[in-house]
Amino acid sequence: MxxxxxxxxxxxxxxxxxxxxxxxxxxxARATLRPVIFVHGGSGSGSQFQTQAKRFASNGYPATHVETHDYDSLFVNNTMEQVHAGLDQRIARLKAATGADKVELLGHSLGTLVSQQYLKSSAERAANVAHYVNIDGGSTAGAESPPVPTLAIWGEGSTDRKIEGATNLYHSGESHVQTTSSVATFKAAYTFFTGEEPATTGVTPESGEIQIAGRAVYFPFNTGLRDARVDIYPFDPATGRRTSAQPVATYQFGGSGDGSFGPFKGRGDVHYEFVMSKNGTNQVHHHYYQPFRRTDLQVRLLSGDPGGPLDWLVERNRNHVAMLVYRNKEWWGDQGADNDTLALNGTNVLNATITPRTKRACGIFMYDWRSDRRTNLNTTVGLFPVLPFISGADHYMPASATGTVTLETRQRAADGQTDRLRIPNWPSDTHMNSIYIDDYA
Missing domain, CATH: 1.20.5 (Single alpha-helices involved in coiled-coils or other helix-helix interfaces)
Known part of the structure; x- marks a missing residue:
């Protein structure tokens, strides 16, 4: 007994x-999780790791443990040495803030060149990195593994590609940008970092208050927004109209700075509109988001000055709407049953001309080309045929003071799930619209 x-x-x-x-x-357990740093590729930004950051957080990583390292991938505003020096500072700051002995590093595309050169540049630098994930790099990534444990993930293309001494995985059904945001890449990276599979590969919603933060930057240079203001409003996706007369947060940007904003207190089940107005002009850029679902510190508002490179791509007119629909996963329009759908006012703009798989288009600019009040989706427009990762469509959407534009998206392999939202049909002579679509269903 x-x-x-x-x-x-x-x-x-x-x-x-x-x-x-x-x-x-x-x-x-969470105290043992090392900080994670992502280095984007050409024409990219921290937004390409937005979903993965939330997947890490859904598995116990503090949101502040995951950061992205933005830089000018055209190397107009920085040199490679400056990019590496900034990475030194980020690693030192994260180690000090978290008490970690090392960090985890991932690079995508051009970011694999940046990361590999960094790791091979000195033993001191390599000693600060526990593991490195090389995501779909090109031949410039080098044939030999960096001096840290390395996982190489390859998307569509030749399976002869490999890094000697690394663990090489082939996700042959995934396109180039998709490899940064896919479930398969997250699962492989998480397991590589922690030694165990993630409890979930989804973005687990948070109830109640969340934190939202990021940067407002000039595309594609990733330099901070200047002489401007950003007002943030909740909006109703069924009507496109703001549900609050006053912004929930406002940020002023002066003549210098990196464009950082937040965090501000929001909700994970709310749609937000970020209204960017340039000082001294009548130009407004509206940025519309689907619900963030949980704390998100990787928001990137991609924009440009009036009359700058982005304006050269878009024809403006008070009679029509101009917009960019952007997703961190290529849009496919020539893959039959594997196509995505992006319909504006009932017309699907994705086809074999506008978004062939080989185009790798993540962003699609749409406006009334030549202002003839006609839609012609049988040809791409302007400079878009020669630009990487973006495409353009001649789609006439009338502008008015009270109307809306309806967007319906269905992602490939999403079991038919359709997302729908409306935005006001702002006239493009003074308004530009960017709509950010999640890269997961």
């Missing part, structure tokens, strides 16, 4: 400990 009573006492103590200390156990 004494043995039985002792056994019951031990079991009761174990239950009590599990009941009292699960939070402490979780906290101790």
């Amino acid at each position: 004494k043995r039985i009573r002792k056994l019951f006492a031990l079991m009761a103590a174990a239950v009590l400990l599990l009941g009292i200390f699960p939070a402490m156990a979780t906290a101790n």
Whole structure:
């Protein structure tokens, strides 16, 4: 009987400990998770890791443990040495803030060249990195593995590509940008970093208050917005209209700075409109988002100055709407049953001309080309045929003071799920619209 009573006492103590200390156990487990840094590729930004950051957070990583390293991939405003120096500073800051011994590093496309050169530049730098994930790099990535444990992930293309000494995985059904945001890449990277598979590969919604932050930057240079203001409003996706007369947050940007904003307090189930107005002009750029679902510190508002390179791509007129629909995953229009759908006012703009798989188009600019009040989706327009990762469509959407444009999207392999939202049909002579679509269903 004494043995039985002792056994019951031990079991009761174990239950009590599990009941009292699960939070402490979780906290101790999370304390061992190293910070994660993502380095984007050409014409990219931190937004390409937006979904993956939230997947890491859904598996216990503090949102502040995951950062992206923006730089000018055209190397007009920075040199490679400056990009590396900035990475030094980021790693030192994250190690100090988290108490971690090292960081985890990922690079995509051109970012693999940046990362590999960084890791091979000195033993001191490599010593600060626990693991490195090389995502769909080109031949410039180098044939030999960096001096840290390396996982190389390859998308569509030749399976002869490899990094000697690394673990090489081939996700042959995934397109180039898709490899940065896919479930398969997240699962592989998480397992590589932690030694175990993630509990979930989804973006787990958070109830109540969340934190939203990021940067407003000039595309494609990733330099900070200047002499402008950003007002943030909740809006109703069924009507496109703001649900608050006053912004939930406002940020002023002066003549210098990196364009950082936030965090501000928001909700994960709300659609937000970021209204960017340039000081001294009547130009407004509206940025519309689907619900963030959980804390998101990687928001990137991609824009340009009036009369700058982005304006050269878009024909403006007070009678029609101009917009960019952007997703961190290529739009496919020539893959039959594997196509995506992007319909504006009932017309699907994705086809073999506008978005062939080989175009790798993540952003699609749409406006009334030549202002003839006609839609012609049988040809791409302007400079878009020669520009990487973006395409253009001649789609006439009338502008008015009170009307709307309806967008319907269906992602490939999403079991027919359709997302729908409306935005006001602002006249393009003074308004530009960017609509950011999630890269997952």
